Amino acid sequence: MTTTTPSSVGSGLDRVEGLDKVTGRARYAFEYSPRDLAYAVPVQAAVARGEIRAVDVDAVLKYPGVIAAIWYGNAPRLASDDGGELAVLQSPRVAYRGQYIGVVVAETLQDAREAAGLVRVEYAAERHDVELRADHPGLYRPEVVNPDFPADVEQGDPDAALAAAPIVVDAVYSTPAEHNNPMEPHATVAAWDGDGLTLHDSNQGASAVRDTVAALFGMPPANVRVISPHVGGGFGSKGLPHPHVVLAALAAKQVGRPVKLAVTRQQMFAVTGYRTPTIQRVRLGADAGGRLTAIVHEAFEQSSTIKEFAEQTTVPTRMMYAAPDRRTTHRLVRLDVPTPSWMRAPGETPGMFALESAMDELAIACRLDPVELRIRNEPETDPESGLPFSSRNLVACLREGARRFGWAGRDPAPGVRRRGRLLVGTGVAASTYPVYRRPSRASVRAEPDGRFTVRIAAADIGTGARTVLTQIAADALRAPVDRVRVEIGDSALPTASLAGGSMGTASWGTAVVRACEALLEELDRRGGDLPAGGVEADADTSEEIRGQRRFARHAFGAQFAEVGVDVDTGETRALRLLGVFAAGRIVNPKTARSQFVGGMTMGLSMALLEESVMDREFGDYLNHDLAQYHVAACADVRDIEALWVEEDDPHLNPMGSKGIGEIGIVGTAAAIANAVHHATGVRIRDLPIRLDKLVR
């Protein structure tokens, strides 16, 4: 018998948990309230560097409703203490302003909050240094940059090639610190039961949180359960557990009761990571025809004194364009600042702003159309490794984008187009993001009633992961989607990789497909005889992924922008954005479009608005709420469109998909900055492009 179930992959299936979310039935971490719950409110350091001498605990304990006030002096010791960001309350040292240095646990949130405000801390403050500079004496070359790339790569003799190049662009770009602001702030509810710990937690990977927390408390991972069925956004800021998770678990242990801890929006600017500010010098050498002969890209960035976080800013430059002589470097300085972390497309986002701005400057220097310049520098194989690309359709994206956007016939002259009081211009930039895949496990069960249950500790942080896994499983099982139920967001499910690095669908999807294949085989073997309890099969993709052929695997895209700059005020608005992406097979066009458009919106926001302002005197990020830290509002996003080209890449995974969560933000800021130059003749090399940089 042949069944003809239409393929679900490729269809715009609505989010399977959509109804639960809009009706409020979907519960987020903070909404879980175990019995006998207490509330924890952290105490934050008021100095940027120094040592805690004393904390007046007794005064706090007198406050009504207070159960405990915990700090270094009376905190339980963790089993593993690397002195890093997660060694919460394990040392009297203060590494940055806003660091968690204590916690008050009380019967109500109000009591805990009020009492936390009363905690008197005596510090021995030391002079702090919170300013990133390209000539900072503390700059050093990290061993590797994230996740494991060499800090410096050099091929050929770029200095000689630059000296010999008839056309050279040499410019310094900078991007400010930027903070992830997912709608749902981080939250953890921690409950101990003997040696077992249950965490309701908002994160991007329950398995990873379980492993990290288990190690810190010296427990087998099996004793920790992390439950996170719904997560209100993360963008990387929930990829690694941050100090609040440890603090909640530690507080719950100390008081012997379940404890609920919500990170406030203000606290997020200190304790849940941010994109490091960068200073980047880019030098491009080219011949008169615009062919690159040399590429030098140097990045300067920061981390805290307690953790080396080395953003891979110049890594995308290693594979973007062909040029025989090249050098890419990273220098890091450890300052008395909060620890940076992942923020949507870490590395690619700031790095491609610089590279793609410099490419625009080169196009102008060579009197070449910027689309054509990029096409001329398209490499045959990965310039760094020499590996073939599994697929590379940047040129197709540029051509399709140019056609849709109406690029042809663009007058390159800057500062000459007026629409009323607006100076108008257009810009383009390339976009890219690597294709990763990590080992995961999954199981699937054929239920006696003809339904299937798929289990994997994947995370849906609002991306639609649960939905696309349902589609992938349905196709693999040759069943309609309404017979497939996917359970995710729980570390008790088969271990899975993070929702990060745009690798969720590829990693989890592979495991789900393999588990489904195994189940079908098993069902075949049984010849349709299903026992009363159903039949289950599982898969582990470790070997498959270890054994995969070596290719340079990347997604690509082209971003086009039209901006209007008010001649009187310098106010810049993006009038039109178009992104065209080549990201393998699109599993669900509806959720995919949201990812692309969301990424582009975040890129717009980065280009024009976002900046975390470091206060030199106090050493913290000053504008720590959404009234002061500007994220694009609806009125900023006028006309935005995301499309994709067909791409058939057999070297990826069973779905043929590339990650789409991050590529949308890459290049957007450069496209906008390039358009601002086209509109005004002013080249803005330091983000954000705010009116004070343009008003005359």
Add this chain to the structure above:
Amino acid sequence: MRPFAYRRATDARAAVAALSEQPNAMYLGGGTNLVDLMRLGVIAPEALVDVTRVASDTVEETAGGGLLIGAGVRNSDLAAHPVVRRRYPMLAQAVLSGASGQIRNMATVGGNLLQRTRCSYFQDVSKPCNKRQPGSGCPAVEGDHRNLAIIGHSAACVATHPSDMAVALAALGTSVHVEGRHGARQVTMPGLHRLPGGEPDRDTVLDPGDLITAVELPALPFAARSRYRKVRDRASFAFAVVSVAAALDVAGGVVRDCRIAFGGLAHVPWRAELAEEALRGSPATEAEFARAADAELARARPLPENGFKVPLTRNVLVRTLTELAETP
């Protein structure tokens, strides 16, 4: 927990009486600023006297041809009022340019006038601030002041008043009706808000316990040709970097009269009296508008990071006046 009492007053006298009984009490309007500041620990009133029902539905024409607007009128209702839109378009535009739809639905006229500065240090109780804690210092002078004052500030405080509505009211020469312990009085704008001087903790000339009951717009026929232009970093839901409220009375190409006020420049909604003076009787040309702007801005003393506000203000004033002059 920090408990506080709540009660609702329905008439002005009762509200004033309630406040004089309880020294650490405050009036509550829509709460969109006050409740935020309570959450941040900037203020900690022991009692809130809700005055949103006091004069919440008055928008009346006065005998003198003006308009009397109750202090409890919501910002959304004020902006939508047909008489306001027709006769005082700058006011409707100013109110509409502020905050978001949800906040304007809550915010009242009285509360909007008395909202506090958005200076970051003021809102962060872990830091010094002369306005919040007199004598503690002003970190904004050396720190972040990109969006703070360029005119009329003091060494003690460089904050700006954030209200858009107040800028239009200052331009119009509004009379603020106040009920105090010693009876009713009126305060004319500009003149409600004060420059920081050595006492930045005092935003206005009002005494503790003073209740704003209404604002009265004067009859100003030429205000029908007026507008509010707000410059901001984000296209919506952002405070003004600079704003201008302007009304222009032009006859035969000559400026007969005008009203100009700026937002985002000072501790008060800044009435540009020098610019107005320079313009009266002058030809309504761009060159004259620029001269008027310069006359006002000659007094500006920008801080290291906000010098851009000077050319910005000049440009915005010239553009706004030019557009008004071109409006039939």
